[in-house]
Each structure stands twice: as C-alpha cells, then as structure tokens.
Amino acid sequence: MLHVPEQVTIREVGPRDGLQNEPAEVPTEDKIAWIDSLSETGLGYIEISSFVHPKWIPQLKDAREVAKAIKRHPDITYAALVPNKKGLEAAIETGVDEVSVFMSASETHNRKNINKSIEETYPVLEEVVKEAKQAGKTVRGYVSTVFGCPYEGDVEPDKVFQVGNRLFEMGIDELSLGDTIGVADPKQVDSFLANMDGRIPFSKAAMHFHNTSGMALANVLVSLERGVTIFDGALGGLGGCPYADGASGNLATDDLVHMLERMGIDTGIHKGKLTDAAAFIQEKIGIELPSHQMQMFNRKGG
Amino acid sequence: MLHVPEQVTIREVGPRDGLQNEPAEVPTEDKIAWIDSLSETGLGYIEISSFVHPKWIPQLKDAREVAKAIKRHPDITYAALVPNKKGLEAAIETGVDEVSVFMSASETHNRKNINKSIEETYPVLEEVVKEAKQAGKTVRGYVSTVFGCPYEGDVEPDKVFQVGNRLFEMGIDELSLGDTIGVADPKQVDSFLANMDGRIPFSKAAMHFHNTSGMALANVLVSLERGVTIFDGALGGLGGCPYADGASGNLATDDLVHMLERMGIDTGIHKGKLTDAAAFIQEKIGIELPSHQMQMFNRKGG
DSSP states (O other): OOOOOSBOEEEEOIIIIIGGGOSSOOOHHHHHHHHHHHTTTTOSEEEEEEOSOTTTOGGGTTHHHHHHHSOOOTTOEEEEEOOSHHHHHHHHHTTOSEEEEEEESSHHHHHHHHSSOHHHHHHHHHHHHHHHHHTTOEEEEEEEOSSOBTTTBOOOHHHHHHHHHHHHHHTOSEEEEEOTTSOOOHHHHHHHHHHHTTTSOGGGEEEEOBOTTSOHHHHHHHHHHTTOOEEEEBGGGTTOOTTSTTOOOBOBHHHHHHHHHHTTOBOOOOHHHHHHHHHHHHHHHTSOOOSHHHHHHHHTTO | OOOOOSBOEEEEOIIIIIGGGOSSOOOHHHHHHHHHHHTTTTOSEEEEEEOSOTTTOGGGTTHHHHHHHSOOOTTOEEEEEOOSHHHHHHHHHTTOSEEEEEEESSHHHHHHHHSSOHHHHHHHHHHHHHHHHHTTOEEEEEEEOSSOBTTTBOOOHHHHHHHHHHHHHHTOSEEEEEOTTSOOOHHHHHHHHHHHTTTSOGGGEEEEOBOTTSOHHHHHHHHHHTTOOEEEEBGGGTTOOTTSTTOOOBOBHHHHHHHHHHTTOBOOOOHHHHHHHHHHHHHHHTSOOOSHHHHHHHHTTO
C-alpha cells in the first residue's frame, strides 16, 4: 500500500507568485475581491503580495493597498514577500501575519535575482527575520533553484541544506523548497528528500513545484511518500500561462487539491469555492488558466 | 530509494488513438510521412490506424492506404485496431504485424461503444483472436474504463481482471489497461496493481493513461514502483487537445519519455527525433499540441 499522510496543508501563493509572472496587470480592487474569495475556500494560508520595489515587479506595486483592504479571516495566515528592511516595514505597517524572505541555493541565480552573493545575502535576511520576529510575525524562508539552476545547471543538495539551516538558525518558522525552473523529476525529489532526512525538519518544510515539464504532481506523490505534508500552489496554475513567453508554470492548487482529495487526503479545501475563485481571476486576467481543472471547467462552457 | 525498472517499453498509439480524437482530418500522405518519421525515433511499436467502419471514425478511413504505404522498419511492430472479422481481413491483407481488439470493463460503456453486452462481445473477439493467430499475427487486447466509466462511475477491479483473463485465454499477447476518461489517481492505481499481482502477468500488461486531470505521470510513477514496464502514449498528447470539446487527453509520449529518461530509465527513444515527429504532425493538424514538451518547444519559437 502507498504510504502517504492523511492530511496536507496547502499554501496559496497565486496572488504573489502567480500574478507577478502574468503579463496582465490586475486592478487593485479585483485583487482584493479575489483574495477575499480565496479566504472563503478553506485555505489556511494566502500569500497576498510582495513588498518589493515596483521597478522590479510592477504587477504588485499595490501591495500596501491590497494588504490594507482585504477582509481578514481569523483562521487564515496572510503573508507577503519582503526583500529587505524597507519591505518589512511596509509589511508590518499594513499588518500582514507572516513575512517571507527569499534567496537562492545557486550563487549565480542569487546574484542575478538579489544582486548579492549568497554570503552577502545572509546578514540582510538575518536582520529582516530578527525584526519580523520582534514585531510578532512568523517568517517563511524561500530557497530557489533547489533542483536546478537556469545558469549553473545541477545544484548540490548539500548547498540547499546549508542555506536552509542558516535560515532556520535566523529563526524562520518554515522553509519552502522551490523547483524554480520546473526541472525536478520524481527520482531526484525522492533522493533529495532521503538526503534531507535528519538535516531539515520535515514538519517545517514545504515543497514548491512548478509544472513546466508536467511532473509536478508526480513530484508531489514521491514527496508524500517521503512524509512531506506542506505544498505550495497557485490557483489555476497562475503564473505559468502557456501563452506567456518563458512561463515557468506554478503547480496549480486546484489540480493539487483534486489529486489529494481523490487519494483520500484531507486538505480542508472546498473544491467548488476554489473553482469559483479561479473562474473569477481567470476572467480578470483575460486568458484561460492552464490548470487541468480549469481546462475542464472552460470546456464545459464555464 | 525509489524502486523502478531500468527499462521501459513505450507503445505509440498517436496515429490511431490520437488522430481518431482530433477534429482535423489529416491527409493520407501526411499520415504516412508522420508514421515514417515515428519509425526513425527508436520506438519499437506504432499503432498506425484502425480498421473500423468509416461511419464511426471518418478520421481513419484511409487505414488500408496508410498500412500499405508506410516504410516498414524490421525492428518495429506496426499494429492496427480491428473491431471484427472484416477489420481483421483488411489488417491481414495490408500486412500489419499485430492486431488490437478492444472491449470495456463496464457493461454500459461496452454497449455504447460496441453495441453488445460484455458476454456477447467475447465470442466475436474470440474468433478474431483465433484467426489473427492463425495468420501469424500477435494480438493486443485493450480493456477500457478500467478506473472508471462515464456512465456507471466506479468499476470493480475484479471485473477488469475477469475480462483481462478471458482475453488471455483467447490468446492475446498483451493487455492494455485503459483509464479511458482520465479519472485514475495514484492511490487507486497503486491499489489496483497490488490487487492485480498474481492475477494478470505484469510482463504482459501495459498501462494506458489519459492526462485529463493532470495525474497521468503520477500514475505512471506508482505503476513503475509496482513493476509495470509497458506504457501507451500518444505523441504530443495528440487526441487530447484543449481546444476540442470533451477531449480526454492521451498521456503524451514526449512527456513520458522526458520523465523516464530524467529518472535514468532507458526507453531507447531519441528525444530530438521525437520532437521532430511531433512538430511535423502539429503543423499538419494546425493546432498547438498540449504536451509540456511541445508547449516549451512552441514557446521557443519552434
């Protein structure tokens, strides 16, 4: 028999990791309405935006307005990405529950993305994590390029564990391990997780897959078999639209929930309400979402 | 460590199961050229067409012309679907190497598809298998709706094993187990295969998945873990175009090969030549193929 957990926690990253990779700029009031509809689905965690400079991600330039206007459900953690102290201040001011910091496991990707070496990144994040904790926030750490780097190719699992442990030493509450470019295969994920055992706490590790090569759900499956219980998803596969150039394809929350529920694994999520929320944002961005669930929904005439 | 086979055999069903579900009618000479290009990829098996009445599947009305004109590679088995004695005669006359017979594990689907009850179907197939073997052909048996029926819902695994065993008693050489409507999830597949152990020979069983819900590769993965070594695929995901109404989405051969090769599992297939063959048929049917490999290919500008 397949040994998999009975319950899985899903972190919805669509409003941040999804929208930041869509060419369409969604009006602020639509983002707010969408996040409010996500709050009705049973999700316990929504990453609502990113407090980065609008020069880098113009799609999320309204992070403050969004964070201030959304309806807060007491059982839901509302999180936002922060690159530095300035971003953290905005996050604290707007009252998000959790902040996310990020860096790469590969030197070149980290440098291209953050404009610093890995060593230079640590003190910046250390300060952010420290102040976030002092402000009573929980903190999530994202590590990118865990299974491969667009510039360097293979990434050593040891390097990932090293970065992850530094982040835990700083005080992060959860680590999200990202297959940024969607290259991981199930054998690689299985071997990575076998390696991780005893080095990174599984109860605080989330897998963040992209479906670029169609292997995301197969990678979820081996992760489940290894005891992972936290997964990131972007509703509808937002951010990986097949019409956008170089799209990297987030794992779709709705496809993930569908598979887990079919397997008898409880996610606490209401599928019908999830579809409503996906249909809403699909209409706003004006292109068909790539998830299989939404493709079926669209074929039935929506 | 993940226990999976070192080698996997792929049966290419695109020219039959793919094209019969595409709205476009591909000119005969293009089908021939496409099958000839498939013969260069390293595939050991190509199902080239179906000798059913053109009233049912007009897309494949040129089965005879195709079977006669393709270049035969001595290491490749060229197969065709036959519904009855008349179809078998055409298959023998045109010199295909293998014939495929088909039926459903669910009564209603069998009746809607073949216009006979399951019991009434057996003698028809028995005669076809017998005569095919007498003519020196190998025979493949397809069982549909193995993991669910569009009319009846759940299908009992025992019913599938019963149908499968009747087909083996008739003399089929291989059984293809089809998730016709693409509903199977990994837990269901795992439990089905655990049940199958000792009842159907794994060395003669192929899994035939559809990617309707995006779980096909995850289902392949659990099948590999259970020791399955034969999988059906349709190049580019042909037959499951997202633009076609009610498309059921064949597992894409190119996505399957990509995952297997990444996992270090030998398929004997040349990925570059597979892409060439996919690009060829994509141009002929005039729509973008839905496989992840082809989506990436198309984004790069083909």
